[in-house]
Amino acid sequence: MSQQLTFVILSAGMESFRELRAALATQEGARVLVGGDDAEQVYPEIERLAPNAVVIALGAEPEASLRFVERLAREFPRTAVICAARDSSPDTILRSIRAGAREFLRLPVRPEEFATVYQRTAEFCAVQPETPKKRGRVISVFSSKGGTGTTFVATNVAAAISQPTVLLDLNLQAGDLGLFLGVEPKFSIADLVENRERVDDTLLRSYLTPHTSNLSLLAAPREADSADDIEAEHVFQVLEILRERFEYVVVDPQHTFDSITLAALDQSDEILLVLTLDIPAIRSTQRALQIFDRLGYPRHKLHVVVNRFSKQIDLDLRQVERFLGERVAGYVQSDYRTAVNSINLGQPLVTSEPQSKIATELRQIAARFCGGVQPAPAEPRRRGLGSFFKKEKAVNSQLSAAS
Ligand SMILES: Nc1ncnc2c1ncn2[C@@H]1O[C@H](COP(=O)(O)OP(=O)(O)OP(=O)(O)O)[C@@H](O)[C@H]1O
Ligand SMILES: [Mg+2]
Known part of the structure; x- marks a missing residue:
């Protein structure tokens, strides 16, 4: 059986959200726990659910999302943060990686690229120590x-x-x-x-x-x-x-x-x-x-x-x-x-x-x-x-x- 991986999706636009969710549905063992368009609302869910990965779709003005990426990378180092964007300019990719994203996904999703990113995320998650049972x-x-x-x-x-x-x-x-x-x-x-x-x-x-x-x-x-x-x-x-x-x-x-x-x-x-x-x-x-x-x-x-x-x-x-x-x-x-x-x-x-x-x-x-x-x-x-x-x-x- 393939490795179980849990995801949270943060996306300002519905279209990107649907695309990402559909792409994840093609991967055996992937489970989307929750999705949302507001970082402040999604944050407590990430804390509570401790997903393996968070996918963040960057909008036209990615600054706030990139600050959120930084926060997640700092506070949840065992969670893989994946940035996704329609703008896949070298500048956007570099800024995402510098903010702490482990992977970058181009939108619209390209199936082979998605499969590679998913595989690399699974490898990252496999070597993370187990999350403690509860952290009140x-x-x-x-x-x-x-x-x-x-x-x-x-x-x-x-x-x-x-x-x-x-x-x-x-x-x-x-x-x-x-x-x-x-x-x-x-x-x-x-x-x-x-x-x-x-x-x-x-x-x-x-x-x-x-x-x-x-x-x-x-x-x-x-x-x-x-x-x-x-x-x-x-x-x-x-x-x-x-x-x-x-x-x-x-x-x-x-x-x-x-x-x-x-x-x-x-x-x-x-x-x-x-x-x-x-x-x-x-x-x-x-x-x-x-x-x-x-x-x-x-x-x-x-x-x-x-x-x-x-x-x-x-x-x-x-x-x-x-x-x-x-x-x-x-x-x-x-x-x-x-x-x-x-x-x-x-x-x-x-x-x-x-x-x-x-x-x-x-x-x-x-x-x-x-x-x-x-x-x-x-x-x-x-x-x-x-x-x-x-x-x-x-x-x-x-x-x-x-x-
Ligand atoms: N909202 C309030 N309205 C009126 N009085 C209040 C209110 N909140 C607290 N008090 C009163 O203030 C006093 C001090 O409250 P409390 O003992 O909780 O403070 P403290 O900061 O814990 O003090 P201490 O220095 O003893 O630790 C109490 O007599 C309490 O009734
Ligand atoms: Mg007191």
């Missing part, structure tokens, strides 16, 4: 300044995701994510680090604290002493273990650039940079962006999120964006009462008050960066006296858990 996405919710609401945002983003997710508390000395989720962790990251060499699914599950069927917590150590034994390399290993078993790992790191935090940020696919609209927080975010630039983090993994947003704040948002050199990717309204009540109850807002404005905004952020999210129920929950007593009881039990 790591999303860090970071601020270089305390108190901007990173833990609140991280908790809600994680709770909004509709796929298996783990929330990782990297405030190793004083993590309190258990309180935000209303759970009492018995084990922590320290236990996982200690047993990392022999961890299997069952052992890992025993170290996690479930919150819902989709969301679990890997808590910070209860004793500050055991946090001292955790090193950056351990965080790296822990994230590898988690991302092999979960679709998403949402990290709540410290507000410094220490080696533990950097280990997590280095490994993050997305970093939500949370700030509030006050000058110290804006300055601190600007410095963080400069540090990330120096560290070589691509800007596409950094997303500025304004928390505690209010129209009453006398600051021109465009000016803030210019100062940061980065667009604001998401907003969360300021609503102290609602936010603090959900924290005191130990219930993420996206599940306890799903109809509230902040919950909607938090779900939008989760949807933008983490794909599938839980839908909000159609009907708002009724609030009677019974629910007041239930809340009072929940707050009291949270207080006794915290003491």
Whole structure:
């Protein structure tokens, strides 16, 4: 049987798409997983499906497509990128190869040439090491300044995701994510680090604290002493273990650039940079962006999120964006009462008050960066006296858990 090869096709024009799909259909073992005309929409599919090859049809203005080729070649070196174009001038071929394409196909497709390119792609794929089973996405919710609401945002983003997710508390000395989720962790990251060499699914599950069927917590150590034994390399290993078993790992790191935090940020696919609209927080975010630039983090993994947003704040948002050199990717309204009540109850807002404005905004952020999210129920929950007593009881039990 011939080698199975999976393909994704990106083509601005329908004609090229059909041509390429028809050509691939002639090859035994070739399977087109998905096709599209928008690189930003196709990218997450490539990440998720890890195809053997991506065929990109270049249009009349190939610059954006060639930048996408570069990105794919850099981020997915085991995937063969094939450029196809009607313009087969030496300049276009050279630019494609320089951008990182392994092969160039002239359009319209010539069957013999196609067969050769297909054969060479198969040879390239045959020598690539096997792709790991799963590679969940790591999303860090970071601020270089305390108190901007990173833990609140991280908790809600994680709770909004509709796929298996783990929330990782990297405030190793004083993590309190258990309180935000209303759970009492018995084990922590320290236990996982200690047993990392022999961890299997069952052992890992025993170290996690479930919150819902989709969301679990890997808590910070209860004793500050055991946090001292955790090193950056351990965080790296822990994230590898988690991302092999979960679709998403949402990290709540410290507000410094220490080696533990950097280990997590280095490994993050997305970093939500949370700030509030006050000058110290804006300055601190600007410095963080400069540090990330120096560290070589691509800007596409950094997303500025304004928390505690209010129209009453006398600051021109465009000016803030210019100062940061980065667009604001998401907003969360300021609503102290609602936010603090959900924290005191130990219930993420996206599940306890799903109809509230902040919950909607938090779900939008989760949807933008983490794909599938839980839908909000159609009907708002009724609030009677019974629910007041239930809340009072929940707050009291949270207080006794915290003491
Ligand atoms: N959108 C919001 N509107 C109003 N208050 C908010 C909002 N988001 C967070 N807060 C409040 O801000 C406070 C700090 O939130 P949180 O603990 O999440 O911040 P943090 O950045 O994690 O702080 P720390 O420095 O403790 O890590 C909490 O009291 C919370 O209720
Ligand atoms: Mg915090």
